[in-house]
Amino acid sequence: MNRLQNLFANKNDNLLSIYFTAGYPELNATVDIAEALEKAGVDFLEVGFPYSDPVADGPTIQQSSEKALENGMTVNVLFEQLKDLRKRVSIPILLMGYINPMVQYGVERFCKKAAEVGVDGLIIPDLPMYEYEKLYSGCFTENNLSNIFLVTPNTSEERIRKIDDLSTGFIYLLSSSSITGSNLQVSVPIEDYYKRIKAMELKNPTIIGFGISNSSTFNKACQYANGAIVGSAFVKLLATDNYLPLIPDFIKNIKPDLSSRG
Amino acid sequence: MKYGVDEHGYYGDFGGAYIPEMLYPNVEALRKQYLQVLEDNDFKAEFDQLLKDYVGRPSPLYHAKRYSEKYGANIFFKREDLNHTGSHKINNAIGQILLAERLGKKRIIAETGAGQHGVATATVCALKGLECVVYMGEIDMARQAPNVSRMKMLGARVVPATSGSKTLKDATNEALRDWIGNPEDTHYIIGSVVGPYPYPEMVARFQSIISYETKKQLLEQTGRELPEYVLACVGGGSNAIGMFYHFLDDEEVKLIAVEAAGQGINSGHSAATTALGKDGVLHGMRTILMQTEDGQVIEPYSISAGLDYPGIGPQHAHLFKADRAQYVSATDEEALQAGLLCCQLEGIIPAIESSHALAQLEKMQFKNDDNIVICISGRGDKDLDTYIKHFGY
Ligand SMILES: Cc1ncc(COP(=O)(O)O)c(C=O)c1O
Numbered sequence: 001m002n003r004l005q006n007l008f009a010n011k012n013d014n015l016l017s018i019y020f021t022a023g024y025p026e027l028n029a030t031v032d033i034a035e036a037l038e039k040a041g042v043d044f045l046e047v048g049f050p051y052s053d054p055v056a057d058g059p060t061i062q063q064s065s066e067k068a069l070e071n072g073m074t075v076n077v078l079f080e081q082l083k084d085l086r087k088r089v090s091i092p093i094l095l096m097g098y099i100n101p102m103v104q105y106g107v108e109r110f111c112k113k114a115a116e117v118g119v120d121g122l123i124i125p126d127l128p129m130y131e132y133e134k135l136y137s138g139c140f141t142e143n144n145l146s147n148i149f150l151v152t153p154n155t156s157e158e159r160i161r162k163i164d165d166l167s168t169g170f171i172y173l174l175s176s177s178s179i180t181g182s183n184l185q186v187s188v189p190i191e192d193y194y195k196r197i198k199a200m201e202l203k204n205p206t207i208i209g210f211g212i213s214n215s216s217t218f219n220k221a222c223q224y225a226n227g228a229i230v231g232s233a234f235v236k237l238l239a240t241d242n243y244l245p246l247i248p249d250f251i252k253n254i255k256p257d258l259s260s261r262g
Numbered sequence: 263m264k265y266g267v268d269e270h271g272y273y274g275d276f277g278g279a280y281i282p283e284m285l286y287p288n289v290e291a292l293r294k295q296y297l298q299v300l301e302d303n304d305f306k307a308e309f310d311q312l313l314k315d316y317v318g319r320p321s322p323l324y325h326a327k328r329y330s331e332k333y334g335a336n337i338f339f340k341r342e343d344l345n346h347t348g349s350h351k352i353n354n355a356i357g358q359i360l361l362a363e364r365l366g367k368k369r370i371i372a373e374t375g376a377g378q379h380g381v382a383t384a385t386v387c388a389l390k391g392l393e394c395v396v397y398m399g400e401i402d403m404a405r406q407a408p409n410v411s412r413m414k415m416l417g418a419r420v421v422p423a424t425s426g427s428k429t430l431k432d433a434t435n436e437a438l439r440d441w442i443g444n445p446e447d448t449h450y451i452i453g454s455v456v457g458p459y460p461y462p463e464m465v466a467r468f469q470s471i472i473s474y475e476t477k478k479q480l481l482e483q484t485g486r487e488l489p490e491y492v493l494a495c496v497g498g499g500s501n502a503i504g505m506f507y508h509f510l511d512d513e514e515v516k517l518i519a520v521e522a523a524g525q526g527i528n529s530g531h532s533a534a535t536t537a538l539g540k541d542g543v544l545h546g547m548r549t550i551l552m553q554t555e556d557g558q559v560i561e562p563y564s565i566s567a568g569l570d571y572p573g574i575g576p577q578h579a580h581l582f583k584a585d586r587a588q589y590v591s592a593t594d595e596e597a598l599q600a601g602l603l604c605c606q607l608e609g610i611i612p613a614i615e616s617s618h619a620l621a622q623l624e625k626m627q628f629k630n631d632d633n634i635v636i637c638i639s640g641r642g643d644k645d646l647d648t649y650i651k652h653f654g655y
Contacts, residue, residue: 104557150283
């Protein structure tokens with residue numbers, strides 16, 4: 001069991017995950033931010049490794065990626081930083097990014113290195129099921145990494161079942177077909193979609209992402225899923241001066257009932 | 263077809279559909295429906311009729327006598343420059359608009375670099391009365407201002423792509439993002455043989471009319487269907503695939519694809535993808551890609567905005583790896599000189615993209631009875647400023 005699977009074995013509701021881009025706003029901010037998030041009570045982290053052409057991302061995460069690249073973030077640098085991170089942070093960590101930097105690094109080598117530095121899983125939006133199964137699933141399982149697939153309101157039931165079979169961590173539910181940073185829509189058809197997913201009684205936990213920005217969107221998401229992910233809203237916070245002390249309040253605003261860890 | 267696509271969208275190791283789940287339903291619907299639509303008789307009839315009466319096909323195969331004399335062989339120009347809107351891009355735009363109409367789509371999006379594909383898309387949207395949004399890099403909008411106005415006159419909305427390097431690859435990202443957010447009513451008309459499967463295959467089929475006509479025209483004019491050499495320039499590679507398509511299985515025909523070397527392959531200002539690129543993934547396809555060691559895409563450079571793309575279509579990547587076609591390059595300077603030569607020997611001002619293909623003739627040795635076909639993918643009106651500035655006319 002990796003840390004992520006362990007987490008879900010012990011806790012299965014109101015899970016809060018935060019996404020941030022490694023190397024943003026400063027190259028060496030990654031570990032400090034991760035530590036602050038753990039202390040503020042976040043359940044697991046998604047650390048973005050930047051790509052020049054992030055098609056699934058809206059302006060906020062695009063700009064953070066651009067800045068991170070300007071700051072000198074690379075896959076190599078990130079793995080160096082993560083070595084230190086595991087001395088200070090113990091919650092599960094997923095890396096989120098696009099397939100091309102992994103292909104360049106060598107997918108097998110990437111997975112091995114990720115496991116070595118204490119990563120628990122990967123979210124690669126542009127790595128589809130067919131390619132994952134055919135080319136890479138071996139590298140993931142050998143290194144005990146969970147691969148996280150996305151599901152949208154337009155994903156067919158048959159496909160969701162297949163994703164459920166291939167998943168070993170959780171399933172990432174998108175609130176709508178959109179890029180990151182759009183607003184969570186809780187319109188009637190979306191409720192139907194969440195209910196439909198819930199009724200499928202999937203083997204894997206579900207976490208809702210894209211468009212979660214405050215306690216009301218978080219709570220809404222948690223009615224239907226095991227937890228939710230905040231991305232763009234947190235990345236926006238990082239654009240403010242002296243953001244580290246602001247992190248506990250940001251998290252408290254999303255989860256007021258949370259007592260922070262030490 | 264030996265060099266064709268397999269059921270998963272791969273040409274050898276290249277192709278596929280590396281798309282986020284948000285795009286899966288759109289792309290899957292296209293994959294399931296495009297062949298059915300393309301083989302439908304009503305579609306075929308309308309496609310053929312529009313290519314004939316609206317585009318002006320068949321485009322002539324012109325025996326360039328003075329070129330033939332100069333290079334000591336029989337040189338033919340396939341005149342895609344004479345098409346309506348001035349390039350081969352319209353062949354694909356017509357095909358895809360008819361497809362979009364049959365899929366019940368109400369809104370069309372496209373990306374454009376030089377503006378030729380944007381103009382072709384705006385044109386077919388006007389023809390069909392469909393809403394049209396064209397994404398164009400902010401930098402390209404400034405470089406290609408007349409084409410921006412042309413698109414607007416044709417009723418399109420031109421949206422600047424302000425992300426990344428603000429050129430063609432970023433315009434493509436923006437179009438993909440738009441499509442993610444508008445999965446139901448929108449069709450994305452990609453302008454070259456790039457993108458997730460089935461786009462490379464679909465665009466290749468629409469452009470294959472180029473080599474289909476060429477074979478017939480060669481037979482009529484020379485008594486032989488197969489030439490010794492076929493040449494075309496490569497940006498994403500749609501005119502080249504169209505020009506190669508019906509010759510791919512005739513292995514005795516030598517296929518030559520000319521990339522843009524910019525200021526020179528090793529100058530740091532180049533778009534010669536096969537020379538400089540490595541296996542990678544961009545815009546939903548696995549292909550050969552110009553990138554850093556860390557897998558960040560490198561912004562290419564060429565004087566010709568239409569060849570200024572960091573990748574090539576996956577079928578080209580396969581033809582390159584399988585050695586079925588030869589990939590060479592021409593610099594800005596070589597292309598400009600070849601363009602001027604074409605003006606002065608044949609009275610044809612070629613697009614700078616096409617001039618890259620012409621430049622390759624200087625580097626080849628022919629036998630007197632060799633037949634050579636070069637795709638003149640577009641006309642040079644859009645490039646007059648560049649030519650004039652360079653030569654000082
Ligand atoms: C005249 C002309 N030729 C060639 C190209 C390159 O595209 P492709 O390689 O898809 O033919 C363009 C693209 O804008 C063009 O306008």
